[in-house]
Amino acid sequence: MKKQASNIVKAGLVQQALVDNDKQSNWQHSALKIEALVEQGAELVLLQELHSTLYFCQQENAENFDLAETIPGPATDFFAALAKRLNIVLVTSLFEKRAAGLYHNTAVVFDRDLGMVGKYRKMHIPDDPGFYEKFYFTPGDLGFTPIKTSVGMLGVLVCWDQWYPEAARLMAMAGADILLYPTAIGWDKADDQAEQKRQRDAWQLIQRSHAVANSLPVMVANRCGFESSPLDPEDGIVFWGLSFIAGPQGEILAEATKDEETSLLAELDLKRSEQVKRMWPYFRDRRIDAYADLIKRWRS
Amino acid sequence: MKKQASNIVKAGLVQQALVDNDKQSNWQHSALKIEALVEQGAELVLLQELHSTLYFCQQENAENFDLAETIPGPATDFFAALAKRLNIVLVTSLFEKRAAGLYHNTAVVFDRDLGMVGKYRKMHIPDDPGFYEKFYFTPGDLGFTPIKTSVGMLGVLVCWDQWYPEAARLMAMAGADILLYPTAIGWDKADDQAEQKRQRDAWQLIQRSHAVANSLPVMVANRCGFESSPLDPEDGIVFWGLSFIAGPQGEILAEATKDEETSLLAELDLKRSEQVKRMWPYFRDRRIDAYADLIKRWRS
Numbered sequence: 001m002k003k004q005a006s007n008i009v010k011a012g013l014v015q016q017a018l019v020d021n022d023k024q025s026n027w028q029h030s031a032l033k034i035e036a037l038v039e040q041g042a043e044l045v046l047l048q049e050l051h052s053t054l055y056f057c058q059q060e061n062a063e064n065f066d067l068a069e070t071i072p073g074p075a076t077d078f079f080a081a082l083a084k085r086l087n088i089v090l091v092t093s094l095f096e097k098r099a100a101g102l103y104h105n106t107a108v109v110f111d112r113d114l115g116m117v118g119k120y121r122k123m124h125i126p127d128d129p130g131f132y133e134k135f136y137f138t139p140g141d142l143g144f145t146p147i148k149t150s151v152g153m154l155g156v157l158v159c160w161d162q163w164y165p166e167a168a169r170l171m172a173m174a175g176a177d178i179l180l181y182p183t184a185i186g187w188d189k190a191d192d193q194a195e196q197k198r199q200r201d202a203w204q205l206i207q208r209s210h211a212v213a214n215s216l217p218v219m220v221a222n223r224c225g226f227e228s229s230p231l232d233p234e235d236g237i238v239f240w241g242l243s244f245i246a247g248p249q250g251e252i253l254a255e256a257t258k259d260e261e262t263s264l265l266a267e268l269d270l271k272r273s274e275q276v277k278r279m280w281p282y283f284r285d286r287r288i289d290a291y292a293d294l295i296k297r298w299r300s
Numbered sequence: 301m302k303k304q305a306s307n308i309v310k311a312g313l314v315q316q317a318l319v320d321n322d323k324q325s326n327w328q329h330s331a332l333k334i335e336a337l338v339e340q341g342a343e344l345v346l347l348q349e350l351h352s353t354l355y356f357c358q359q360e361n362a363e364n365f366d367l368a369e370t371i372p373g374p375a376t377d378f379f380a381a382l383a384k385r386l387n388i389v390l391v392t393s394l395f396e397k398r399a400a401g402l403y404h405n406t407a408v409v410f411d412r413d414l415g416m417v418g419k420y421r422k423m424h425i426p427d428d429p430g431f432y433e434k435f436y437f438t439p440g441d442l443g444f445t446p447i448k449t450s451v452g453m454l455g456v457l458v459c460w461d462q463w464y465p466e467a468a469r470l471m472a473m474a475g476a477d478i479l480l481y482p483t484a485i486g487w488d489k490a491d492d493q494a495e496q497k498r499q500r501d502a503w504q505l506i507q508r509s510h511a512v513a514n515s516l517p518v519m520v521a522n523r524c525g526f527e528s529s530p531l532d533p534e535d536g537i538v539f540w541g542l543s544f545i546a547g548p549q550g551e552i553l554a555e556a557t558k559d560e561e562t563s564l565l566a567e568l569d570l571k572r573s574e575q576v577k578r579m580w581p582y583f584r585d586r587r588i589d590a591y592a593d594l595i596k597r598w599r600s
Contacts, residue, residue: 124585143590163582165465165513166591174599198549202512205550209509212502213465249498250505282463283598285424290443291466294594298583299474 007271009151011178011217012042014051015243015262017225021053021067027078033263038086040265044151046091048221048243049159049182050105053095058229058237060135068097076108076116083110089149091156093182095136096121105137107156107182111149118147122158123167130188130229130237133160144170152177152270155216159183162203162220166294168210173283177270179216181207184223186239200240200258208250215248215276217268224259248273307571309451311478311517312342314351315543315562317525321353321367327378333563338386340565344451346391348521348543349459349482350405353395358529358537360435368397376408376416383410389449391456393482395436396421405437407456407482411449418447422458423467430488430529430537433460444470452477452570455516459483462503462520466594468510473583477570479516481507484523486539500540500558508550515548515576517568524559548573 014033018026034045050056052075056064069075075094083090089111096106096119105122121140125133144167146153155176161167162181171179185203187196211218224241228234243256245266256262277283293299314333318326334345350356352375356364369375375394383390389411396406396419405422421440425433444467446453455476461467462481471479485503487496511518524541528534543556545566556562577583593599 123587123590126585128579128581139587160585163513163580164586165469165509166586166594169465170591170593170599173593173596198547198551201551202549205505206509206512209465209506209512212506212509213463247498249502251498251501279428280463281428285426285460286464286466286597287423287439288595288597290423291470291595293470293473294466295588295591296473297586297588299470 007269009044009178009268009270010041010265011044011046011219011245011268012037012040012263012265013046013219013221013243013245014048015221015224015241015256015264016048016051017239017261018051018054018223018227023052023075026052027075031082034082034090035086037263037265038088042088042265044089046180046219046221047093047182048223049093049184050095051093051182054227055184055223055237055239057133057136058130058227059231060132061230064136065097065103068095068103070097071106071108071119072116079108080110080115084113084115087112089151089154091154091180091182093158102138103136104140105133105158107158109147109149109154109156117149120145120147120156120158122161124160124164126160144174146171146174146176155179157181159185162207165210165213168214172214172216176216177273178268179210179214179218181218181220183220184239186223186237189235189238200242204242204244208246208252211246211248212250213282215273215280215282217248217273218246220244224261248276307569309344309478309568309570310341310565311344311346311519311545311568312337312340312563312565313346313519313521313543313545314348315521315524315541315556315564316348316351317539317561318351318354318523318527323352323375326352327375331382334382334390335386337563337565338388342388342565344389344391346480346519346521347393347482348523349393349484350395351393351482354527355484355523355537355539357432357436358430358527359531360432361530364436365397365403368395368403370397371406371408371419372416379408380410380415384413384415387412389451389454391454391480391482393458402438403436404440405433405458407458409447409449409454409456417449420445420447420456420458422461424460424464426460444474446471446474446476455479457481459485462507465510465513468514472514472516476516477573478568479510479514479518481518481520483520484539486523486537489535489538500542504542504544508546511546511548512550513582515573515580515582517548517573518546520544524561548576
């Protein structure tokens with residue numbers, strides 16, 4: 001069943017709206033969408049961040065730790081079996097219970113009949129009103145390490161990581177062939193339309209910029225739909241969808257709508273990354289003699 | 301004549317087409333455009349890369365070292381006097397002769413009646429067909445240090461630096477209020493239109509991404525017009541213009557056309573950078589404990 005890495009990877013992603021915390025039902029729903037992509041030829045599929053449940057970080061509530069699960073556990077069992085049955089590489093996201101009182105926001109990768117081949121624990125953890133992630137997730141301790149799969153080395157990062165060029169760069173320097181971002185980002189309903197547009201555009205362009213800076217394709221799967229706040233049903237987050245797949249010059253290859261469940265599929269030519277790097281060889285010229293302060297908090 | 305830094309900076313830039321190496325005439329032409337911006341209120345003006353002459357790096361020709369000049373020298377005398385007369389902060393670019401056989405691609409900043417207040421020597425030097433810069437320019441040795449002026453701390457970088465998130469980050473971490481890129485980039489006439497669009501889009505988005513990643517406004521002044529190659533008059537570079545000014549979320553505030561001399565003016569509200577940083581505080585969460593490999597050449 002194992003397949004040699006080829007130059008062309010048929011890559012898909014699933015953008016979903018969640019309505020409840022029924023994991024079994026949500027997994028089945030994802031599985032149907034994944035199967036549909038596989039019927040179109042997908043051999044790599046990316047799911048959005050924390051796709052098993054509603055985005056529970058809208059409040060700090062200790063009961064939500066019940067939503068976490070171990071690795072291995074029911075979620076990894078389900079998706080390992082699915083990846084094996086469909087003979088694909090599958091990138092999933094889950095709320096990992098590592099120990100009582102110790103949780104992570106973790107992406108898990110399955111490779112055909114090999115089962116789980118690696119995981120990435122979200123390194124940069126956000127915390128702002130409606131996104132209280134620092135309450136739930138301990139920052140990752142696995143570093144920025146791509147995961148080797150039969151379709152190539154996957155530089156899997158998660159949501160808030162997307163704002164950090166450092167993270168993408170370190171994945172690229174460790175040999176990543178593709179950068180992948182499961183995310184869950186949306187608007188505060190109080191923001192006006194101009195502010196919403198600036199946020200959405202900034203979000204898309206920072207991730208396309210990682211493609212450009214590293215001459216690598218980028219896949220971003222975002223959540224869509226409205227999820228009301230448990231603190232105030234009138235309030236909540238409008239997840240802005242707009243999942244996309246970009247090539248190694250940041251060019252958009254496929255893009256979802258902002259409010260509908262959408263599956264995307266694109267052919268990623270991994271050989272083109274090297275062609276782009278030959279033309280604009282950024283890695284040749286990095287001034288590593290002058291970058292020491294990047295590991296400082298601030299230069300003062 | 302000195303003015304205290306205020307929150308609003310009226311910032312302008314000049315995009316020019318060059319037709320010869322007559323420096324006096326080219327400086328006068330720039331001066332007229334700068335004066336027009338000042339009449340509209342500009343207190344900060346950015347010129348494009350190597351604005352005194354044609355882009356001489358289309359070939360490796362030792363005679364072109366005659367185009368270089370010392371700092372101080374005729375160019376810095378001219379622009380220091382202009383900045384003083386117009387009472388502005390002026391960011392210029394020149395081919396610096398530091399010693400016989402030692403040259404840099406250098407941006408020089410003048411501040412009202414203070415004269416030259418700082419310079420930046422291009423740190424990342426490109427070299428590809430038609431852009432033979434490694435022949436001419438020794439990589440900079442002044443590091444990524446913003447220049448203090450009466451309108452704020454200027455993070456001046458030059459052209460090829462624009463592809464490196466590291467450079468922008470280091471300027472931001474050293475307190476830059478605005479990132480500024482004098483550039484000279486264009487197409488090889490042999491590239492097809494789709495490739496031209498990908499290159500131009502990548503160039504704009506990587507620079508807008510530095511605004512996003514660092515919550516700082518960005519100014520980019522690019523050359524426009526066709527300059528034929530001294531090696532083959534049929535060949536040459538179509539400089540693609542499209543100079544722009546972006547706010548701290550990467551939003552475009554002003555943008556030039558691709559082929560006409562254009563001057564841009566925008567109001568930069570430096571206070572808004574802090575508002576953006578309060579909302580999306582990327583610097584709070586950098587994983588400096590996990591960034592050590594950024595100063596490696598490659599992670600293997």
